[in-house]
Amino acid sequence: MRKNTSRVFVLTISILMLFIVGASYLHITNGVFDMSVIDVVKTLLRIEPNPKFDLVIFEFRLPRIVIAALVGIGLGMAGVVLQGITRNGLADPGILGINAGAGAAVVIFMFFFQLNLVTADMSRWVSILMMPMFGFIGGAMAAALIFSFALKNGHLDMQRLILTGIAINSGFGALSLFLSLKMNAQDYESAAVWLAGSIYNANWIFVAAMLPWLIILGFYVYRKSYLLDYFQLEEDSITSLGIGVEKEKIKLLLASVGLVSACVSVSGSIGFIGLMAPHIAKQLVGIQHRYVMPASALIGACLLVIADFIGKTVFAPSELAVGIVVSIIGIPYFLYLLVKSKA
Amino acid sequence: MQTAFRMENLSSGYEQVRVFEGLNLSIEEGKVTTIIGPNGCGKSTLLKTIGRILKKQQGTVYLQEQNMQNLSSKDIAKKLAILSQTPVAPGQLKVEELVAYGRYPHRNNVNRLTKKDEEMIEWSLSVTNTLDFRNRELAQLSGGQRQRVWLAMALAQETSILLLDEPTTYLDMAHQLEVLDIVNSLNEQHGCTIVMVLHDINHAARYSDHLIAMRQGVVIEMGTPNEILCADVMRKVFHINARIMEDPATKTPVCYGYDILKEPTDEH
Amino acid sequence: MKKTNIVSFAILAATPFLITIVALISVMYGTKDISALAVWQAIIAFDPSNVDHQIIRTGRIPRIAAVLLVGAFLAVAGAVMQGITRNYLASPSLMGVNDGSAFVITLAIVFFPGLPNYQMILLSMLGSALGAGIVFGFGSLIRNGLSPVRLAIIGTVIGTFLSSIATAIAMYFQVSQTVSVWYNTKVHTVDIDMLLLAIPFGLVGLVLALLSARAITITSLGEDIALGLGQKTKAVKIISMLAVVCLTGTAVALVGKIAFVGLVIPHITRFLVGVDYRFIIPCAAAIGAFFLALCDVLSRYVNYPMETPIGVLTAIVGVPFFLYLIRKHGGEKRA
Numbered sequence: 001m002r003k004n005t006s007r008v009f010v011l012t013i014s015i016l017m018l019f020i021v022g023a024s025y026l027h028i029t030n031g032v033f034d035m036s037v038i039d040v041v042k043t044l045l046r047i048e049p050n051p052k053f054d055l056v057i058f059e060f061r062l063p064r065i066v067i068a069a070l071v072g073i074g075l076g077m078a079g080v081v082l083q084g085i086t087r088n089g090l091a092d093p094g095i096l097g098i099n100a101g102a103g104a105a106v107v108i109f110m111f112f113f114q115l116n117l118v119t120a121d122m123s124r125w126v127s128i129l130m131m132p133m134f135g136f137i138g139g140a141m142a143a144a145l146i147f148s149f150a151l152k153n154g155h156l157d158m159q160r161l162i163l164t165g166i167a168i169n170s171g172f173g174a175l176s177l178f179l180s181l182k183m184n185a186q187d188y189e190s191a192a193v194w195l196a197g198s199i200y201n202a203n204w205i206f207v208a209a210m211l212p213w214l215i216i217l218g219f220y221v222y223r224k225s226y227l228l229d230y231f232q233l234e235e236d237s238i239t240s241l242g243i244g245v246e247k248e249k250i251k252l253l254l255a256s257v258g259l260v261s262a263c264v265s266v267s268g269s270i271g272f273i274g275l276m277a278p279h280i281a282k283q284l285v286g287i288q289h290r291y292v293m294p295a296s297a298l299i300g301a302c303l304l305v306i307a308d309f310i311g312k313t314v315f316a317p318s319e320l321a322v323g324i325v326v327s328i329i330g331i332p333y334f335l336y337l338l339v340k341s342k343a
Numbered sequence: 344m345q346t347a348f349r350m351e352n353l354s355s356g357y358e359q360v361r362v363f364e365g366l367n368l369s370i371e372e373g374k375v376t377t378i379i380g381p382n383g384c385g386k387s388t389l390l391k392t393i394g395r396i397l398k399k400q401q402g403t404v405y406l407q408e409q410n411m412q413n414l415s416s417k418d419i420a421k422k423l424a425i426l427s428q429t430p431v432a433p434g435q436l437k438v439e440e441l442v443a444y445g446r447y448p449h450r451n452n453v454n455r456l457t458k459k460d461e462e463m464i465e466w467s468l469s470v471t472n473t474l475d476f477r478n479r480e481l482a483q484l485s486g487g488q489r490q491r492v493w494l495a496m497a498l499a500q501e502t503s504i505l506l507l508d509e510p511t512t513y514l515d516m517a518h519q520l521e522v523l524d525i526v527n528s529l530n531e532q533h534g535c536t537i538v539m540v541l542h543d544i545n546h547a548a549r550y551s552d553h554l555i556a557m558r559q560g561v562v563i564e565m566g567t568p569n570e571i572l573c574a575d576v577m578r579k580v581f582h583i584n585a586r587i588m589e590d591p592a593t594k595t596p597v598c599y600g601y602d603i604l605k606e607p608t609d610e611h
Numbered sequence: 612m613k614k615t616n617i618v619s620f621a622i623l624a625a626t627p628f629l630i631t632i633v634a635l636i637s638v639m640y641g642t643k644d645i646s647a648l649a650v651w652q653a654i655i656a657f658d659p660s661n662v663d664h665q666i667i668r669t670g671r672i673p674r675i676a677a678v679l680l681v682g683a684f685l686a687v688a689g690a691v692m693q694g695i696t697r698n699y700l701a702s703p704s705l706m707g708v709n710d711g712s713a714f715v716i717t718l719a720i721v722f723f724p725g726l727p728n729y730q731m732i733l734l735s736m737l738g739s740a741l742g743a744g745i746v747f748g749f750g751s752l753i754r755n756g757l758s759p760v761r762l763a764i765i766g767t768v769i770g771t772f773l774s775s776i777a778t779a780i781a782m783y784f785q786v787s788q789t790v791s792v793w794y795n796t797k798v799h800t801v802d803i804d805m806l807l808l809a810i811p812f813g814l815v816g817l818v819l820a821l822l823s824a825r826a827i828t829i830t831s832l833g834e835d836i837a838l839g840l841g842q843k844t845k846a847v848k849i850i851s852m853l854a855v856v857c858l859t860g861t862a863v864a865l866v867g868k869i870a871f872v873g874l875v876i877p878h879i880t881r882f883l884v885g886v887d888y889r890f891i892i893p894c895a896a897a898i899g900a901f902f903l904a905l906c907d908v909l910s911r912y913v914n915y916p917m918e919t920p921i922g923v924l925t926a927i928v929g930v931p932f933f934l935y936l937i938r939k940h941g942g943e944k945r946a
Contacts, residue, residue, distance in 0.1 A: 090764075149934055159760040160937050163700075167933045168765050174926035179806060182914055186528070230444060236396045236427035241500070242420025242448040271771075287435050315783045324775045331772040339753050339763065 076300025079274025084228035095272025097168030105138020135261030137158035140264020272330025363560030372583035394425035434482030445499030487518030686899025689873025702874035710770035711742015736860030816857030871929025
């Protein structure tokens with residue numbers, strides 16, 4: 001039985017990899033001007049370098065795909081953790097308001113440091129590297145608020161959790177809007193684009209900013225993923241097995257907030273990936289979290305690369321923010337889950 | 344006499360509500376001890392408190408003469424297992440997987456089960472007669488089967504003490520006895536100390552060495568089934584006029600009928 | 612009963628006074644301060660060549676009028692919804708009514724540009740009905756879906772969905788600027804013709820709400836009781852839903868989406884005057900008008916000289932209140 005599960009897992013992971021490669025291929029060859037595979041391969045392998053292709057691939061398309069994939073991985077993993085510790089299949093960093101909290105903190109940061117995200121250049125790389133840190137503070141504050149309001153007699157009340165998320169979203173959203181209006185016109189523009197959840201201004205600095213977070217925290221939550229199996233039991237049973245429930249939950253929560261913040265600080269608020277990816281992953285590989293976690297990460301990456309490709313091409317030459325594409329796909333899925341869920 | 348639990352001046356409850364206060368009590372090792380009493384008397388609260396699922400508010404609990412406060416939760420989990428009243432688990436979980444969860448306190452490498460782990464799981468499944476459906480999902484089981492699987496998970500924890508909170512709730516009559524028989528054999532054949540909460544006083548009398556009778560957070564009386572299952576104690580604890588005789592088959596007292604007390608002789 | 616009377620009459624007597632003060636402040640102060648005397652003259656002896664008079668007549672008076680009306684409309688719509696659904700979270704912004712209306716307006720701008728104002732109002736009302744229809748329809752599909760919390764979740768999510776679609780459509784047809792105006796409130800650019808047109812529509816809604824007030828009180832006690840008392844619950848629901856659609860449709864057509872007014876004000880009103888909707892509805896209208904006018908005045912000063920969107924102000928008040936409601940009621944059923 002166990003062998004079977006791991007075989008399914010390996011198969012799923014391989015197929016997902018293929019999907020990501022396929023989506024990346026579409027993404028990299030299509031755009032304002034289309035390139036052939038041969039051009040792309042030649043450019044990547046440094047055969048007959050062509051400065052024009054170099055620019056398009058290395059400065060625009062490749063970082064964008066990499067960011068999309070990384071953000072998808074981060075959100076997919078954070079979603080698994082959040083759904084696991086809240087024992088709520090509808091939990092998602094966007095719905096819970098962690099995105100909004102991290103977003104507001106990043107706006108505050110941009111406001112005080114006059115940081116223009118659209119034209120980020122190398123001279124600002126220190127401040128850009130700091131952004132996930134700020135996002136983390138905001139996200140952690142939002143998480144603390146959410147959980148303190150949703151706690152009823154020591155237990156998390158699921159409905160309150162989501163409602164509080166709605167409230168936190170409006171509150172931090174209003175704060176972000178207020179602050180972004182105080183900025184000068186150019187900063188405002190960049191903040192507005194960023195808030196909508198977009199990655200078309202991706203560059204390598206952003207990759208550098210989020211990668212350490214993703215590697216360290218990603219590795220941490222993967223190591224701890226077996227705990228999420230136990231968290232499916234109710235609190236009394238977990239305690240009786242000798243697991244320090246609260247301590248572990250807080251550690252995992254903070255790790256997922258860190259993941260989300262790193263994502264939000266480069267891509268703005270993108271919701272519903274953290275909702276969809278874990279569900280799809282569980283459909284594919286079962287409920288053991290050491291399988292669900294990597295599968296969900298790859299599904300997140302896959303979804304986001306595809307969504308960004310859609311956003312880039314469907315209304316070309318205008319770009320549709322990837323956050324909006326994801327919402328349009330994700331909300332029907334959310335409603336479907338709501339219909340399916342009991343009680 | 345070795346004590347499994349010794350409580351000194353123990354107080355516990357929920358949030359603002361104190362359920363019991365200043366309790367001093369010892370529970371013997373190697374015996375089956377059952378806590379009985381009317382709804383809300385604090386029997387489950389007591390069980391959860393000594394099983395450290397509920398934080399005590401005051402006092403000390405000694406687990407095998409060691410102050411529980413000085414033991415880590417994982418160490419406690421190697422000494423005692425507690426099965427709560429209505430445990431829940433995802434329906435897609437397989438029986439074997441759930442039972443394997445019970446090995447948590449003994450596992451260092453979290454991804455692979457050791458030979459010892461496998462053996463304990465095997466043993467737990469066989470003791471609880473759940474081997475036949477070890478590969479089935481929980482959602483496909485009947486209530487009685489599921490309760491036995493939960494018991495198997497607690498057994499897989501490999502502890503000498505087992506705390507059971509109303510292990511027979513929601514089971515029909517045959518399945519109730521099935522579970523209690525397993526509990527009995529664990530005590531007799533493997534020397535497990537059992538502390539449980541039961542609603543049915545006849546079951547309590549039949550399967551226990553000691554009974555603890557509680558009312559409103561106070562231990563009214565404790566002793567052997569014959570000492571507790573008598574008209575006098577029943578009047579004080581449940582406010583009933585109980586008619587009691589000895590079951591000729593099991594030689595234990597049974598309450599075969601009762602009436603509500605007309606004028607309750609309240610102890611307060 | 613008597614105490615309720617006194618409180619509600621006190622509210623109805625005091626609010627005109629308070630509203631006048633806020634209105635006066637609103638008309639006098641802004642990016643350019645204008646004296647009370649000039650305001651008075653602009654009203655009784657309008658001089659088209661005087662810039663101050665122009666500002667007052669074409670800018671500030673329509674603005675305060677719109678804000679007062681919208682405040683009253685949203686508060687009454689919220690009160691009616693909460694009474695009729697017995698759901699303490701019912702309100703135009705949480706139940707998809709606002710979003711439906713903004714969505715349809717977006718479609719209209721994209722596909723039928725240059726529609727006359729009255730058609731815009733009608734479409735906006737149609738949108739309100741559509742939004743409410745989708746949310747409540749969905750709610751009744753799901754087990755427990757009409758519980759306060761579930762409905763609020765569905766409403767919010769469907770709202771996000773509609774606005775995402777609207778954004779995408781707007782992006783495609785490159786009218787996002789025009790469209791974003793409907794989603795972000797625009798009290799400072801109220802169209803006078805639209806305002807004059809909106810008044811009758813809104814008044815119809817108010818009258819409908821007042822007429823059904825008694826029936827709403829009975830319905831708020833519970834459907835079984837209402838049936839037992841011989842009430843035609845279907846008719847009451849239809850009429851009050853019509854009132855909600857008129858009120859929110861007009862409000863959105865006038866200034867766009869404003870959240871939380873319809874949620875918070877009815878609760879405050881009920882706290883003050885009790886459970887009788889014959890008193891709640893007029894009092895909610897008065898308090899709502901005052902509240903939104905106050906927010907509007909504040910919105911000009913929190914970030915002077917820039918104007919802050921009024922929605923930020925209502926959120927500052929609304930979010931803590933919303934959290935308080937969740938904390939207090941959780942998932943329970945009663946309004």
